[in-house]
Amino acid sequence: MSLTKQLWLAIGLVMALAFGGSMLVSVLSARHYLQQQLQVKNIDNATSLALALSQLDKDPVTVELQVAAQFDAGHYRFIRIVSPTGQTLVERSFSGSLQGAPAWFARLIPMNAEPGRAQIQDGWKQYGTLTLASHDQYAYQSLWTGTLELLAWFVLGSVVAGGIGTLAVKRITKPLRDVVAQAEAIADRRFIKIAEPSTPELRSVARGMNDMVTRLRSMFGEEAARLDGLRKKVNRDAVTGLSSRDYFLSHLQEALEGEQFLSAGSLVILRLTDLEGLNNQLGHQKADALLKHLGTVLYKSGEGKPGQRAGRLKGGEFGVLCPSTPSPQDAAQDIFAALSSQWLPHWSAIVPDLFHMGAVGYRRQEPVGELFSRADEALARAASLGPNSMYVDEGTHAADARPAEQWRTLLTEAVSGGRLQLAFYPVVDGSGDGAIHQEGVIRLVADASGALLSAGDFMPMAAHLNLTAPIDLRVVRLAIDHLRSSAGDIAVNLSAETIADFRFRNELTQLLHAYPDMCARLLFEVPEYGVFRAFDAFKELAHTLQQLGCRVGIEYFGQRFTEGNKLADLGLDYIKVHPSYVRGIGDNLGNQEFLRGLCNIAHAIGIQVIALGVESRDDLPLLASLGFDGATGPGIR
The missing domain is CATH 3.30.450 (Beta-Lactamase)
Structure with missing residues (x-):
């Protein structure tokens, strides 16, 4: 009582x-x-x-x-x-x-x-x-x-006294309700602070709990900062601040094999003409300043472009992955314009022949070796054009072009005409024997032949046309229909653009209220970049979903780790770690240490940790020893 x-x-x-x-x-x-x-x-x-x-x-x-x-x-x-x-x-x-x-x-x-x-x-x-x-x-x-x-x-x-007493009790117990709400929030893994009440007995309780929350946040922030420093040390080039070779190649592999982005994208390779000569001519300190300036320009070229990442491949060779830009011509021109306006004018007077740049397109499932072979050919052609030049291999790797109105018609009919489907992939526990839940991934029947498009092929255009909300709502309905006829739990993805849509949240809440028995088996996850782009909206949505009995998580976690201290306010149930940290984990001791620390800090606040992009079941024992609670990826399916 x-x-x-x-x-x-x-x-x-x-x-x-x-x-x-x-x-x-x-x-x-x-x-x-x-x-x-x-x-x-x-x-x-x-x-x-x-x-x-x-x-x-x-x-x-x-x-x-x-x-x-x-x-x-x-x-x-x-x-x-x-x-x-x-x-x-x-x-x-x-x-x-x-x-x-x-x-x-x-x-x-x-x-x-x-x-x-x-x-x-x-x-x-x-x-x-x-x-x-x-x-x-x-x-x-x-x-x-x-x-x-x-x-x-x-x-x-008695009636009068009861009425007056009710008001008095409400006033007296308001601080108590605040303390109870804080305790419940902590139980739900949301670490909030409350104003200290005037009642001495409750003030001491509230002060103690606030101090505990402050200490937990401080510990979480300190550990997050330490892990972020370790992540940067392991996965970033010390001079330029760009992704290291292994980290960049892991992202490239995810773009070629995963379904987060379009089925077609671009790869831009930049090679300094003579790095050894630059060191001799400028000296190591000034040459490092040139490289750092180049890294800053390449890094900023990806702002506002989901998934775009720059990395140092070796010595004077740099790569820029552009998974959201299917046209290599557009990707190359954008980067070349940034270099020409922000970097080249500062150094061309000293070193007239600085770089060559080649750009190629790619399609999903293309071998990495073939892609780099074509990129090397593009660089060779760029070198033949003279100093500070670029060459674009248009090839046949561009994405299939559709007019915007054709996309609008296709996506609208997909929602209303039943052309959306869910493909299910297992998320297994550390041993690999038991299933934690099924991940429901959206598919679109593109034409009468039955060809299926993955989310990365059509969701960017759906976001451009403001159609993500009806698509996400349809996905939730499909998941509920599947749950009614099968056992187990299902996780579905919500688009980054959808979580801030107030109308969508109301419709989603009404839909879940109609199926209260399904909520405990339904999991919702949002990509990390979408969470931090609309953090307050996600926080409110997560709290609403958890009140209904659903579980909430973040997908592709780890790219914005500096903001990870905000997770203490969300009450998350799980996170799915970005595949770039998981691929090749057996040979990367630095990432092993980083992931072990990430699992420890997540477990400290009651969050499950799941590995994405697992390439082989042979990696499961190592992942379990690092602290992962589950795994999914091409090696699990």
Whole structure:
């Protein structure tokens, strides 16, 4: 029983005892008063009647008539005259039933007024003894009426007191509710702080819990900062700040094999003409400044372009992966323009022949070796064009082009016409034997032949056309339909553009309210870049979904680790770590240390950690030893 209920129970008990005691005292006092009045009346009436009879002739008829007249007018229970020898001379008694009050009330509160007695004289002789008792039904009627009025006042007083008490209890327990809400939030892995209440007892509790939350946040932030430093040390080039070769190649592999982005993208390779000559000409310090400046320009060229990543492949060779730009011509021109305006003017006067750049397109599932072979050919052609030149291999790797209106028609019909499907992939536990849940991945039937497009092929255009909300809602309906006919749990993805859509959140909430038994088996996950792009909206959505019984997670986690301290406010159920940290984990001791620390800090606040992009089941024992709770990827399917 809650503390508030116990408080109300105590208040109600005290009020009941107080009112009950007051009513008992009042009723007994009234009964005593009425009983005294009856007794006084009995004595007075007996004396008066005896005096009147003493003055009359003692004719039996006259005496009886006098007694009858008194009895009929005075509301008596009985009047009796007894001779000195004990003979009853006259007697009149009431033979009716009690009126004006319930019989049980009379039995519960009896009145015992003594009858009145007086002597009747006949001259100097005693004629007899007169005994009479007034009827007590009128006293009972008065007592019953008074009791009902008192009870009514007590009830009215209780209602008024209850109303005032309700307001008072709400005011008094508001700080208590805040403390309870904070405790519940901590149980849900959301570490919030509250204002300290004015009540001394609750203030100390709130202060202690706030201090605990502050310490947890501080520990989480410090550990996150340490891990972020380790991540940068392991996966970034020390001079340029760009991705290291292994980290860049891992991203490239994910773009070629995964489904997060379009099925076609671009790869831009930049090669410095003579890095050794630059070192000799400029000196190591100035040459490093040139490389750092180049890294800054390449890094900033990816701002606002999901998935675009720059890395240092070796020495003076750099790569820029552009998974959201299917046209290599567009990707190359954008990067070349940035270099020409922000980097080249600062160094071309010293080193006129600085670089060559080649750009190629790629298609999903293309081997990495073939892609780099084509990129090397593009670089060779760029070198033949002269200093600071670029060459674009248009090839046949561009994505299939569709006009925007054709996409709009296709996507609209897909939602309404049942052309959206879910493909299911298992997420297994650390041993690889048990399934944690199924991941429902969206597919679009593109044409009559039944060709399927993955989410990366059409969701960017859906976002451009503001159609992600109906698509995501349809995905949730498909997942619920599947859950109704199968066992296990299903995780579905929500688009980054959808989570800030207030109308979508209302429709999603209404849909889940209609299937409360499915909520516990339904998991929702959002890409990391979408979470931090609309953090407040995601936080509100996550809290709403968790109140309905759903679980919430972040997918492709780890690219914005510096903001990971915000996770302490979300109450997440799980995170899925980006494949770039997981691929080749057996040969990367630095990433092993980073992931072990990530799992420890996530487990400290009750978050499950799942590895994405696992290439082989042989990696599962190592991942389990690092602390991963589950895994999924091409090696699991």
